Amino acid sequence: MSAVFGRAPEPLMAVSASRCWITDALGIRYLDASGGAVVTGIGHGRKEVIEALTAQLEQLDYVHASAFTSGITEEYCRSVAEVVPVTDARIYPVSGGSEATETVLKMARAYQAALGRPERSVVVGLEASYHGNTLGALDLSGRPQLRAPYESWLGRFRHVPLDIGRLEEDLNRGDVAAFVAEPISGASRAAEIPPDDYWPAVAELCRRHQVLLVVDEVMTGFGRTGRWFGIEHWNVSPDLMICGKGASSGYWPLGLAIASGRIYEAIGENFVHGFTYSHHPAGAAVGKAVLDIIESEGLVEAAARQGALLRSRLEESLGDRVIDVRGKGLLIGIELDADPRAVVSAARAQGLLVYPAAIPAILLGPPLVITDAEIDQLVDRLSAALDQT
Ligand SMILES: Cc1ncc(COP(=O)(O)O)c(C=O)c1O
Known part of the structure; x- marks a missing residue:
């Protein structure tokens, strides 16, 4: 039994983190697409x-x-x-x-x-x-x-x-x-x-x-x-x-x-x-x-550039499976016709961490150092998670 008065019923056991990735005790690597609760800007492990x-x-x-x-x-x-x-x-x-x-x-x-x-x-x-x-x-x-x-x-x-x-x-x-x-x-x-x-x-x-x-x-x-x-x-x-x-x-x-x-x-x-x-x-x-x-590292400009790329990739790939994709820079909301908690857990099963909003929506806020290749991985994993929900 844990002695921690925690916040989650079954938290993952985090072991290490680098740039946009968090690794758990089972060795699974998660793409941190929300930077925790939209916290991590410069990336982990700097x-x-x-x-x-x-x-x-x-x-x-x-x-x-x-x-x-x-x-x-x-x-x-x-x-x-x-x-x-x-x-x-x-x-x-x-x-x-x-x-x-x-x-x-x-x-x-x-x-x-x-x-x-x-x-x-x-x-x-x-x-x-x-x-x-x-x-x-x-x-x-x-x-x-x-x-x-x-x-x-x-x-x-x-x-x-x-x-x-x-x-x-x-x-x-x-x-x-x-x-x-x-x-x-x-x-x-x-x-x-x-x-x-x-x-x-x-x-x-x-x-x-x-x-x-x-x-x-x-x-x-x-x-x-x-x-x-x-x-x-x-x-x-x-x-x-x-x-x-x-x-x-x-x-x-x-x-x-x-x-x-x-x-x-x-x-x-x-x-x-x-x-x-x-x-x-x-x-x-x-x-x-x-x-x-x-x-x-010009991360303010990077947020604008990578945010535009991520939004357009999301729009292309998620299409009419979502109600709206919006935001500025790397603060992006995706409004859904689904329980956001279900999407959060389906995403987690795909090795992707996203943040639930108070309305039927999820929030993305990856580290500002996210690369083009990581944006592709993010969109592919989210798309797969939506297929499951
Ligand atoms: C807009 C806004 N204000 C204030 C807070 C509270 O910050 P903290 O959780 O560091 O106390 C948050 C946390 O999510 C927030 O998003």
């Missing part, structure tokens, strides 16, 4: 990251952020500030996407209070959305199945459909601190892309109503959609940003809460918050090594 992490731990393992900063934390945050579409960005590194969401929620609340608007305490999210499983992040998430067991602990925040008119009605109530959404839906709506005028209209509406615009880039950030950040497809600059997953590509538990300089100026000195493992030097070393690989 020596540069392992060496950077080891060197950092040898030099300086841990210091508490209430007393110390470190050279690597300063250097990493400077590098992130250069690539994010946030003006004069200030980076607060934490241990994952949910912690980053919690941190940003507090930043929004603290900012409105600092500007003498304490009545602005509600945060608005989308009806179909996911921002994490800690209680504040779960309250922001519009996912009924995840909320149901804890509903009596939730209810501070509101949810609106993906509709500008409905958002405006909500903002008119005058109690909203911030609006939060993913630029392109991840697991909730399987890479559904909003209409072209949606994000510019949201930005204008938030500005007019003194509501902070928060973009959750946990899944879409760090090159995944063929731009550094998903919101850049619409040339919008958010006030706050939430990152995770691709920031460390899974090599270290890392999330980033990112505030504009204007927000930092208003709350930075007095922000009441903190985690034991925030601003961790090892996380910064991993994040920096990952960022360097994304830049030096």
